[in-house]
Amino acid sequence: MTKGSVVVGTSDTRRNERLARAALARLMEPQDSVGLALVRALGAIDAVGVATGELSAGAALEQELSALLADARGPASWPGLPASLRRWAPRVPDLAPERDVETMKRLGGRIIIPGDALWPQQLSDLGLQEPLCLWWRGQEQDLPAVSQAVALVGSRDSTSYGGSVTGDLAYGLAQRGYTVVSGGAYGIDAHAHRGALSGGVASVPTIAVMAGGVDRFYPSGNEELLRAVANQGAVISEVPPGSAPTRYRFLQRNRIIAALASVTVVVEARWRSGALNTAHHAETMGRAVAAVPGSIHSANSAGCHRLLREGGAVCVTDVGEILELASPSGTAMPRDVDSPAAAHDGLSLEDLILLDALPLRSASSVEKLTVVAGLSADAVRAGLGRLGLLGLAVSERGAWKRTKKA
Amino acid sequence: MTKGSVVVGTSDTRRNERLARAALARLMEPQDSVGLALVRALGAIDAVGVATGELSAGAALEQELSALLADARGPASWPGLPASLRRWAPRVPDLAPERDVETMKRLGGRIIIPGDALWPQQLSDLGLQEPLCLWWRGQEQDLPAVSQAVALVGSRDSTSYGGSVTGDLAYGLAQRGYTVVSGGAYGIDAHAHRGALSGGVASVPTIAVMAGGVDRFYPSGNEELLRAVANQGAVISEVPPGSAPTRYRFLQRNRIIAALASVTVVVEARWRSGALNTAHHAETMGRAVAAVPGSIHSANSAGCHRLLREGGAVCVTDVGEILELASPSGTAMPRDVDSPAAAHDGLSLEDLILLDALPLRSASSVEKLTVVAGLSADAVRAGLGRLGLLGLAVSERGAWKRTKKA
Numbered sequence: 001m002t003k004g005s006v007v008v009g010t011s012d013t014r015r016n017e018r019l020a021r022a023a024l025a026r027l028m029e030p031q032d033s034v035g036l037a038l039v040r041a042l043g044a045i046d047a048v049g050v051a052t053g054e055l056s057a058g059a060a061l062e063q064e065l066s067a068l069l070a071d072a073r074g075p076a077s078w079p080g081l082p083a084s085l086r087r088w089a090p091r092v093p094d095l096a097p098e099r100d101v102e103t104m105k106r107l108g109g110r111i112i113i114p115g116d117a118l119w120p121q122q123l124s125d126l127g128l129q130e131p132l133c134l135w136w137r138g139q140e141q142d143l144p145a146v147s148q149a150v151a152l153v154g155s156r157d158s159t160s161y162g163g164s165v166t167g168d169l170a171y172g173l174a175q176r177g178y179t180v181v182s183g184g185a186y187g188i189d190a191h192a193h194r195g196a197l198s199g200g201v202a203s204v205p206t207i208a209v210m211a212g213g214v215d216r217f218y219p220s221g222n223e224e225l226l227r228a229v230a231n232q233g234a235v236i237s238e239v240p241p242g243s244a245p246t247r248y249r250f251l252q253r254n255r256i257i258a259a260l261a262s263v264t265v266v267v268e269a270r271w272r273s274g275a276l277n278t279a280h281h282a283e284t285m286g287r288a289v290a291a292v293p294g295s296i297h298s299a300n301s302a303g304c305h306r307l308l309r310e311g312g313a314v315c316v317t318d319v320g321e322i323l324e325l326a327s328p329s330g331t332a333m334p335r336d337v338d339s340p341a342a343a344h345d346g347l348s349l350e351d352l353i354l355l356d357a358l359p360l361r362s363a364s365s366v367e368k369l370t371v372v373a374g375l376s377a378d379a380v381r382a383g384l385g386r387l388g389l390l391g392l393a394v395s396e397r398g399a400w401k402r403t404k405k406a
Numbered sequence: 407m408t409k410g411s412v413v414v415g416t417s418d419t420r421r422n423e424r425l426a427r428a429a430l431a432r433l434m435e436p437q438d439s440v441g442l443a444l445v446r447a448l449g450a451i452d453a454v455g456v457a458t459g460e461l462s463a464g465a466a467l468e469q470e471l472s473a474l475l476a477d478a479r480g481p482a483s484w485p486g487l488p489a490s491l492r493r494w495a496p497r498v499p500d501l502a503p504e505r506d507v508e509t510m511k512r513l514g515g516r517i518i519i520p521g522d523a524l525w526p527q528q529l530s531d532l533g534l535q536e537p538l539c540l541w542w543r544g545q546e547q548d549l550p551a552v553s554q555a556v557a558l559v560g561s562r563d564s565t566s567y568g569g570s571v572t573g574d575l576a577y578g579l580a581q582r583g584y585t586v587v588s589g590g591a592y593g594i595d596a597h598a599h600r601g602a603l604s605g606g607v608a609s610v611p612t613i614a615v616m617a618g619g620v621d622r623f624y625p626s627g628n629e630e631l632l633r634a635v636a637n638q639g640a641v642i643s644e645v646p647p648g649s650a651p652t653r654y655r656f657l658q659r660n661r662i663i664a665a666l667a668s669v670t671v672v673v674e675a676r677w678r679s680g681a682l683n684t685a686h687h688a689e690t691m692g693r694a695v696a697a698v699p700g701s702i703h704s705a706n707s708a709g710c711h712r713l714l715r716e717g718g719a720v721c722v723t724d725v726g727e728i729l730e731l732a733s734p735s736g737t738a739m740p741r742d743v744d745s746p747a748a749a750h751d752g753l754s755l756e757d758l759i760l761l762d763a764l765p766l767r768s769a770s771s772v773e774k775l776t777v778v779a780g781l782s783a784d785a786v787r788a789g790l791g792r793l794g795l796l797g798l799a800v801s802e803r804g805a806w807k808r809t810k811k812a
Contacts, residue, residue, distance in 0.1 A: 027780065028780065029759055029780050031755075032780075083782060083784055083785075084782075086782050087780065087781055087782040087785060088780060089776075089782065090773070090776035090777045090780070090781075090782070090783070091777055091780050094777070161701065161703075165702060246759070246762035246763070247758065247761075247762045248755065248758050248759045248762050249762075251758075292702060293699030293700065293701075293702060293707070293710075293711055293714065293721070294699065294700070294701060294702075295567065295699075295700060295701060296571060296698060296699065296700075296723040296724070297567075301699070302723070304699075305699055305721050305723050308699065308714060308721035309720060309721040309722070309723075309727065314715060315699070315711050315714035315715040315721070316715070317702040317708070317711050317715075318702070321715065349437075349654065352653065352654050352657075353435055353652070353654045355653075356652035356653045356654050356655075357652070367496070370495075370496035371496040371497055371500070374433065374434065374435055374438075374493070374494060374496070374497050375493055375496075376489055376490075376492055376493040376495070376496070377496075378489060379489075379493060
């Protein structure tokens, strides 16, 4: 099959659209602005024609593209546009979209495109940042709504602290029916998936968003784990099978992690870390960003502290605090705070002074209390009555002392 | 000498004012609103007269006090005011302000009052919250301006993490000529003073603000330390010698710690902790509040994380970040960030894609790079030129590879 069969082909429009987007994903890097303008101007099918050189561009198209690009990237002239439209030529010989679609089927997966029932609405909400398609290994089932998903991201070289925190958070989120979203790397990513798989009650406990093709479970040390993620959750990517996970693709992949989740939590990150890029994407999308604090002596928490200090991230220490961000309306679980209210909370200043003046062992007379507390006898008597009612003071033959509760 | 000698006495007005305030500090708890209204209405000397019953109050005074109290605490009627004016009677027999002033001299200290050259301006800035006087053990020297002082506060039962962080911060602040302000307790307070004393180049390296009288160095385990603080810095309190450090006085003491410093840093604190009360005072005064993050598994950091999450505290991890808050105009030292900028920072997306495509070992032809990078041959050649200039790419007989720098 050649590229020609993509553009003009069967009467099945959806099938052609799918093959066209599979082809475009092979030709173009994620977020290729000229390529995306071409798709907006002509639709995916004719965009493949122009990108492969089958259809000629012409001055009218170039003018439209210039306008679209100015729209997307600010006013600028595009003198290099004709050359840009030939940029994809070197990759044309490798085009085989039907083979790529077959590969996904063989791996038990699929390719989904905007307009499919399975296409997540939150990716369409990205506007110009929407991926052309998603390559997907895993069960055929709806991905969670954005409100039901939380991204846990962080360093590859996580510490034992970061690992255990990530595992606990992922387990707790999955137990409450939330989906965890992360990358496929060692460290925080791997701990996030393991925790979610062990706690999972959600139909999709966890999603791994890959920077390279999903035909290969990379890195190889995570192969078994990512296989389990694909079995119970989903392993997805916007780049086609066989694509290497380049630095550029990692940065673009991060926007998809951020887009799928209502909160992006950075658990551990160095001062410079890809996780901060994910947090930045989330912030740009108006999504909540959270960071887990850690020791100031740990270089692996420096990025988290940087986000707390500069980046507008919220400090979170448990699942409850994360879920408050996921549903700010307060519909999430209430906070559980382990320290109970102190017995003297809410006392007036005078009663607090009086309580301070009460001895714990041998009881004091009202007269002595007036001296110690610096209150009038009337005030002492009234205050003792109130403290007695609260169980904070007790009288013994006309003298008063504090109770153990106080 | 009796209280009478305070009110009518020598012609030395400052001396009388000083003795009157010493007497009022003995009669009234800190922030006694009726007492403070009395001082505002009559001045300190006549206020002692009324408080001791030497001068009768009268309806006109009661009306004026009612107005002042309504002013300070919001509109309310004060039916109990005549009784309130007798509240201090039980403490009158213990009054001996001249003895208290003598005690301070014997201890190598003094009492200072508003209007004294030594009175810190930042306490007058407190308005109604200004203390009546300060009892002070230490050298006779100016206390630092608010911009030169940082409060370090936290739990009594600090962990080794909290202790070492506090010591490092206090040492670093003192080394840069800043004064550390804290309480006199075990834990964070003690570590703050020890660190400041060891690093001190400031004339007043550290100040301990006590909740009880400064005649006694309490708790006894800190006696040697507090003696060293008095020798090199200052130990101060608003309550007179012999006063016990009650819970109420601790809460009021905290406002003085907050008032003396431009930044209040909570290093370690439980979910409920007096240190949070100090932070609250600082916030109310419009001063900067900072918190040091720690392990989410440590109960001693829960209060810090609470402040970061709810209290508007800034996350700080070193002295530089604290000093940014002390002088927000940016006159403080620059941040030192240990990770250098990555060589690929600031590259265009196309050049980043090209860099990703360059092999590290055997060099690639331009033709091969066009395929791997998905860029036109012209774009690859131009990009290679730019990367070459930056020292990120190098050519070998017409083929290109990445340098180690990239």
